[in-house]
Amino acid sequence: MTTAAKPPTRRSGVYPAAARAGKLRRRHAVNALMAGLVGLAAVLATLPLVVVLFYLLKQGASSVQWHFFTNMPKPVGESGGGMANAIVGTLILIGTASLIGLPVGIGGGLYLAERRGSRLANTTRFLADVLNGLPSIVMGIFAWQFLVRPFGHFSAWAGGVALAAMMIPQVARTTEEIVRTVPVSLREAALALGYTRWRTSLTVVLRTATAGVVTGALVAIARIAGETAPLLFTAFGNQFWSTSLNQPIAALPLQIFTYAVSPYDDWHAQAWAGALVLIALILIISLVARVATRGRFATASD
Amino acid sequence: MTGAAVSSEQAGSPRERPTTPSGADALGPKRLGARIQGAVIGDRIYSAAITLFALCVPALLILVAVEIFLGGWPALRRFGFSFLTSSAWDPVNGVFGAAPAIYGTLVSSAIALAIATPLAIGVALFLSEFAPQWLRQPVAFLVDLLAAVPSVVYGLWGVFVLLPVLRITVMPFLRDTLHLGVLPFFSGPAYGPSMLAAGLILSIMVLPYISSVSREVLLAVPRSQREAALALGATKWETIWGAVLPYAKSGIIGGVILGLGRALGETMAVTMLIGNRPQISASLFAPGYTMASLIANEFAEASGDLHLSALMAVGFVLFVITLIVNAIARWLVWQVSRAGGEKTA
Numbered sequence: 298m299t300t301a302a303k304p305p306t307r308r309s310g311v312y313p314a315a316a317r318a319g320k321l322r323r324r325h326a327v328n329a330l331m332a333g334l335v336g337l338a339a340v341l342a343t344l345p346l347v348v349v350l351f352y353l354l355k356q357g358a359s360s361v362q363w364h365f366f367t368n369m370p371k372p373v374g375e376s377g378g379g380m381a382n383a384i385v386g387t388l389i390l391i392g393t394a395s396l397i398g399l400p401v402g403i404g405g406g407l408y409l410a411e412r413r414g415s416r417l418a419n420t421t422r423f424l425a426d427v428l429n430g431l432p433s434i435v436m437g438i439f440a441w442q443f444l445v446r447p448f449g450h451f452s453a454w455a456g457g458v459a460l461a462a463m464m465i466p467q468v469a470r471t472t473e474e475i476v477r478t479v480p481v482s483l484r485e486a487a488l489a490l491g492y493t494r495w496r497t498s499l500t501v502v503l504r505t506a507t508a509g510v511v512t513g514a515l516v517a518i519a520r521i522a523g524e525t526a527p528l529l530f531t532a533f534g535n536q537f538w539s540t541s542l543n544q545p546i547a548a549l550p551l552q553i554f555t556y557a558v559s560p561y562d563d564w565h566a567q568a569w570a571g572a573l574v575l576i577a578l579i580l581i582i583s584l585v586a587r588v589a590t591r592g593r594f595a596t597a598s599d
Numbered sequence: 600m601t602g603a604a605v606s607s608e609q610a611g612s613p614r615e616r617p618t619t620p621s622g623a624d625a626l627g628p629k630r631l632g633a634r635i636q637g638a639v640i641g642d643r644i645y646s647a648a649i650t651l652f653a654l655c656v657p658a659l660l661i662l663v664a665v666e667i668f669l670g671g672w673p674a675l676r677r678f679g680f681s682f683l684t685s686s687a688w689d690p691v692n693g694v695f696g697a698a699p700a701i702y703g704t705l706v707s708s709a710i711a712l713a714i715a716t717p718l719a720i721g722v723a724l725f726l727s728e729f730a731p732q733w734l735r736q737p738v739a740f741l742v743d744l745l746a747a748v749p750s751v752v753y754g755l756w757g758v759f760v761l762l763p764v765l766r767i768t769v770m771p772f773l774r775d776t777l778h779l780g781v782l783p784f785f786s787g788p789a790y791g792p793s794m795l796a797a798g799l800i801l802s803i804m805v806l807p808y809i810s811s812v813s814r815e816v817l818l819a820v821p822r823s824q825r826e827a828a829l830a831l832g833a834t835k836w837e838t839i840w841g842a843v844l845p846y847a848k849s850g851i852i853g854g855v856i857l858g859l860g861r862a863l864g865e866t867m868a869v870t871m872l873i874g875n876r877p878q879i880s881a882s883l884f885a886p887g888y889t890m891a892s893l894i895a896n897e898f899a900e901a902s903g904d905l906h907l908s909a910l911m912a913v914g915f916v917l918f919v920i921t922l923i924v925n926a927i928a929r930w931l932v933w934q935v936s937r938a939g940g941e942k943t944a
Contacts, residue, residue: 328834335729338721342810343741345803349748349756356759404652417653423929425656428663430857430925431918432864434891435667438898438914442666462659469656493638495645523749526866526891530898550751554867557755565759572752579747587740 350576357573360566365574370536370552373561380571382538386453386547387522387575389540390532393457394521398464399514405465406472406510407498413477422473425466436462437527445531453539453546456532460521467520471513475506508589515586519579525550549575664918671912674905682912688877688893690902695909697916699877703794703887704917707869708862710798710883715806716855722806723813723851728839739814746807754871757800762872765799766791770884783881792874795883800868805858812854816847816935853931860924864917866891890917 368379405421412418440459445451479502487497503510525548528534533545534555540546549571556568674695675682685696722742726735770789774780820843828842829835844851874886875896888896890913901907 324834324837328836331836331839332729335721335725338718339725339730339738342718342722342745342806343738346741346745346748348760349752352756352760353752401652401655404649405656408649408653411649412653417650421653421656423926423933424660426929427922427925428656428660430860430928431663431921432866432891434864434866434894435663435914435918435921438670438894438911439663439666441898442670442911443662446670462663465659466656469653494642496641498645519747523747523751525749525751526895529895533899550749550867553755554751554871557751557758558871568755569759572755575749576752579749580744583744583747 353569353573353576356566357569357571360570361573365570369538370567373563376563378563378567380547380549380552380567380574382535383547383549383552383571384574385540386532386535387549387578389453389542389546390456390460390528390548391518391522393453393542394460394464395514395518397458398461398517399468401461402465402468402517403472403503403510403514405469406513407476407503409469409473410476411498422470425469428466429470432526433463433524434526434529436460437529437531440527440531450543451531451533451545453532453542453544456528456546456548457542459527459531460524463521463524463527464517467517468513471516472506472510475509475513476502478509479505512586512589515582515589519582519586522579522582523550523575525554549578667911667915667918671908671915674908674912675915677905678909682909683916686877686879688888690897690906693903693905695905695912697890697893697909697913699879700888700890700893700913701916702879703797703873704863704889704891706794706883706887707797707801707873707889708859710795711801711805711862712855712859714799714802715809715858718802719806719809719854719858720813720851722810723817724839726810726814727817728835728843739811742807742810744807745803746811750804750865750867751871753800753804754868757796757868757872761800762791762796765789765793765796770795774884784883787880787882787884789884790874790886792872792886793884794873794880794887797869797873797887797889798883800872801862801865804865804868805861808861809854809858812857812932813847813851816850816854816932817843819850819935820846847935849931850935853928853933853935856924856928856931860921860928863924864891864921866895870895890914 364377365379366384367381368377369381370383371378405425409418409422409425436459439462440455444455444458483505484497484502487501488494492501528548528551532548532551534551535545535547553568553571553575556564556571559565678685678695682695682697683701684698685694686698687694687696688699689695722738726739726742730738766789770785770793773785774789779785824842824846825838828838833841869889870892873889873892875888875892876886877888877893878885880887894910894914894917897906898910901910
């Protein structure tokens with residue numbers, strides 16, 4: 298804007314027309330240069346994703362065979378090892394976290410949307426955002442102190458609670474955003490027909506917002522599916538088959554970490570394969586989330 | 600929505616409330632009374648339930664703070680303020696100072712932000728101002744996907760792809776070919792696992808957070824702001840530089856601080872790439888530690904109660920720092936979106 302305002306003062310120059318033409322050329326050159334740089338930034342920013350996915354496919358694809366999903370981990374040197382226990386463990390952890398986190402998160406989101414403007418809603422919204430930004434490792438040591446230390450052993454429960462604690466604020470906020478997009482007229486129509494408030498909220502408002510709420514839930518699930526730090530000293534990992542919530546349980550991200558920092562090539566290959574499976578799982582969940590709300594709630598995925 | 604709901608119910612209630620004498624033709628006074636009673640109870644239960652769920656959020660934050668503080672209290676009491684300033688981290692002799700981890704956290708995050716901020720703002724500008732309409736959604740999706748890749752996968756990729764490249768190509772190039780080795784930051788042997796590696800991987804990981812907030816803020820800048828500048832004859836870039844960016848400035852800063860919060864607490868990828876050594880070194884080629892990686896690395900094998908407590912205390916410090924950083928960021932972003940909302944409305 299400052300440069301845009303200057304030309305009038307230059308009119309008193311010796312060669313006004315030429316000077317202005319030169320200045321204009323320079324301004325257009327700067328404009329083109331910056332447009333180029335911005336485009337370059339977009340390329341550079343998406344490049345890592347392409348490179349990471351390329352390496353995952355290159356290094357992991359050969360190890361992802363049927364037995365990878367059905368076999369247990371094998372010691373170094375034995376071929377045919379798999380991550381069956383870790384895959385099931387991750388699903389169990391996701392399930393536990395969802396059972397705790399989704400109802401609380403969605404309920405809290407309904408409150409935030411319906412009591413918008415109340416002091417508790419404003420405070421809760423702010424704290425949810427703050428909680429959302431807390432490092433996942435902090436959730437891990439919280440769950441350890443809260444659920445592992447008193448009981449004296451690692452457990453799938455503790456891991457599930459740590460992950461649920463990460464889901465709650467996020468689901469609450471996305472639910473709120475979606476519920477707020479439901480037209481007021483729908484709610485008014487239901488109330489005018491004599492619906493009670495709770496039936497209006499649950500069977501009219503929440504039902505209308507279902508697709509968006511499901512998307513929010515899926516995005517949260519995709520996020521916790523890959524979390525490792527909160528599980529390090531809660532779910533802990535397990536080399537054996539275990540589906541008990543009271544025992545340490547294996548998880549895909551934990552297994553990838555263990556194998557990646559090990560010194561064995563066999564295990565490195567397994568780590569790549571595990572990472573490929575994990576990212577495929579997360580991509581599928583994310584894509585389902587996108588498709589579920591395509592064109593209906595533009596803000597849903599953000 | 601709340602206001603409308605209340606008013607519509609008030610509009611309905613005068614018809615319903617005095618049912619007992621007059622309006623009870625269809626159901627009979629008692630049954631209608633019972634139904635209304637039931638509705639009132641249902642509403643109360645519903646209202647109590649969602650309030651309870653909402654209260655879970657502050658309760659959770661308080662619970663996390665209290666549990667971690669209690670866990671770290673023995674170490675904090677024992678070492679006092681020197682816990683933050685001492686660089687001795689010696690589990691064998693039971694002496695703990697978190698200074699190297701705090702230093703490493705700050706430096707790796709600073710590297711990450713220095714790289715990610717210009718790129719992220721560039722992407723946000725590309726998506727909000729420059730890109731053709733058909734390209735915006737796909738590129739935004741790809742950048743969002745960067746945030747969906749798990750930390751441990753970035754770590755894996757970093758260990759087997761990024762570290763060799765750094766060790767063999769980038770570090771010798773910076774140090775010898777560009778003669779930056781005279782600076783303390785780029786001196787010393789190139790091992791691979793280093794502050795630089797951690798900062799690089801962090802920059803990839805925080806970029807999507809900064810760019811998505813920036814894009815949102817840029818989209819909230821009123822059209823009139825752009826049109827006024829264009830009408831004065833400004834080029835596209837002059838419009839952005841003179842009219843759009845100043846308007847969005849504090850929101851973008853909020854986004855950067857939000858990215859800082861992510862970088863400070865990022866654990867797995869950093870743990871795998873930073874070398875995990877409790878030392879303060881000026882060289883970015885040297886290994887270091889961050890608070891998060893210190894906890895991740897030593898917690899499960901802590902050698903005693905004091906060691907555990909010291910790690911919890913590090914967690915508490917991290918908790919407090921990220922809490923403050925996030926609160927500032929949210930406040931800044933909230934200010935802008937509120938102002939933008941008011942002006943566009």
